[in-house]
Amino acid sequence: MTDDINWNDYTLETQAIRAGHRRTHEDEHSIPIFTTSSYVFKSAEEAALRFTGQKPGNIYSRFTNPTVSAFQERLALMEKGERCLAFSSGMAAIMAVGMGLLKAGDHVVCSRGVFGNTVLMFQNYFGKFGVTTDFVDLIDSAAWEAAIKPNTRFLFLETPSNPLTEIADISLLADIAHKHGCLLVVDNCFCTPALQKPLELGADIIVHSATKYIDGQGRCVGGAVVASDEIIEKHIYPYLRTGGSTMSPFNAWVFLSGLETLAIRMKAHCDNAFELARWLEKQTGVDKVHYPGLPSHAQHQLAARQQSHFGGIVSFELTGGKDHAWKLIDATALLSITANLGDVKTTITHPATTTHGRLTPEVRAAAGIKDGLVRLSVGLENIEDIKKDILRGL
Ligand SMILES: *Cc1c(COP(=O)(O)O)cnc(C)c1O
Numbered sequence: 001m002t003d004d005i006n007w008n009d010y011t012l013e014t015q016a017i018r019a020g021h022r023r024t025h026e027d028e029h030s031i032p033i034f035t036t037s038s039y040v041f042k043s044a045e046e047a048a049l050r051f052t053g054q055k056p057g058n059i060y061s062r063f064t065n066p067t068v069s070a071f072q073e074r075l076a077l078m079e080k081g082e083r084c085l086a087f088s089s090g091m092a093a094i095m096a097v098g099m100g101l102l103k104a105g106d107h108v109v110c111s112r113g114v115f116g117n118t119v120l121m122f123q124n125y126f127g128k129f130g131v132t133t134d135f136v137d138l139i140d141s142a143a144w145e146a147a148i149k150p151n152t153r154f155l156f157l158e159t160p161s162n163p164l165t166e167i168a169d170i171s172l173l174a175d176i177a178h179k180h181g182c183l184l185v186v187d188n189c190f191c192t193p194a195l196q197k198p199l200e201l202g203a204d205i206i207v208h209s210a211t212k213y214i215d216g217q218g219r220c221v222g223g224a225v226v227a228s229d230e231i232i233e234k235h236i237y238p239y240l241r242t243g244g245s246t247m248s249p250f251n252a253w254v255f256l257s258g259l260e261t262l263a264i265r266m267k268a269h270c271d272n273a274f275e276l277a278r279w280l281e282k283q284t285g286v287d288k289v290h291y292p293g294l295p296s297h298a299q300h301q302l303a304a305r306q307q308s309h310f311g312g313i314v315s316f317e318l319t320g321g322k323d324h325a326w327k328l329i330d331a332t333a334l335l336s337i338t339a340n341l342g343d344v345k346t347t348i349t350h351p352a353t354t355t356h357g358r359l360t361p362e363v364r365a366a367a368g369i370k371d372g373l374v375r376l377s378v379g380l381e382n383i384e385d386i387k388k389d390i391l392r393g394l
Contacts, residue, residue: 090209104130174202212342269312331393
């Protein structure tokens with residue numbers, strides 16, 4: 001039945017619930033987990049045709065598994081991309097983009113405000129093999145353009161940024177990238193396709209940490225790359241097949257059910273975060289609140305144009321620096337002290353000593369991560385209970 005439907009004719013909410021499942025002869029309603037490492041062929045000839053790709057079908061679960069394929073198909077549709085490949089983690093997805101697209105002598109321009117491990121990936125690992133990376137201010141489009149060299153392969157960014165929620169103008173940066181023959185890679189972890197569709201805005205490649213909002217309940221680690229059929233086929237799929245940073249079928253099954261509730265969860269995350277951000281702005285001891293939904297946010301208009309809602313991440317600076325930040329975090333009774341985000345449970349973290357702790361103080365300062373900064377990934381508990389918990393340490 002599902003095989004006959006053109007899922008492009010449906011909206012994201014419906015794709016999220018129904019696309020990707022090819023019902024088997026058992027007539028199951030829910031997607032099964034295919035725990036098999038290999039597949040059998042009807043004949044030696046058929047085996048040969050599948051290995052060369054002349055005949056579609058499963059070969060080996062490092063690169064073909066029906067549960068993982070269902071997740072890939074569903075996420076590709078939701079992102080309005082031609083094709084998606086799943087990976088063992090968000091970092092493995094970013095690694096795959098680099099391994100697939102870069103060679104020694106190439107250059108990358110990356111936002112200074114990206115996930116800490118992404119900075120380390122470009123600096124320490126791709127750097128080791130002769131790829132150079134320049135880091136620029138996410139919101140300074142002139143700096144992006146000035147950093148592009150003849151050997152620049154792609155621009156890489158996250159928007160909103162973590163933890164300061166700065167917003168990059170995806171269309172503008174896509175135009176700049178294309179003008180200079182580069183690709184634009186966007187880490188869409190914080191918005192998910194429920195709030196923002198970077199490919200529609202001109203980006204070429206999306207990377208995801210499925211660990212966050214796609215799972216939504218903090219259970220599994222996984223990642224994904226979404227792009228055109230050509231980019232995936234030429235650059236990403238050969239790396240996955242050889243490099244082997246594969247998503248497990250069990251994790252794909254968890255992420256598939258995560259996608260089913262993504263749109264309504266994201267809306268609820270955004271509503272709670274907006275309310276909390278407005279409330280935090282009125283509290284004494286709070287210097288500054290970073291949330292794209294606030295009119296005080298420097299790129300509020302851009303966020304309103306580019307995203308359908310403002311996201312679930314709120315950060316704020318305390319007047320009392322690190323001591324006050326640690327005191328507030330330790331005074332909470334309900335919130336989880338963890339660096340993870342995108343969970344139904346509200347999490348609280350001190351970026352300067354956790355997610356961004358391995359950066360040098362200079363790099364951290366340049367990224368604007370102050371010692372008094374606290375980041376919240378606002379969950380789906382009752383907003384009054386969340387406020388009450390934060391008040392304990394304010
Ligand atoms: C967590 C995160 C990653 C890395 O994902 P993992 O699944 O933890 O490997 C990459 N980008 C962003 C924005 C993240 O928050």
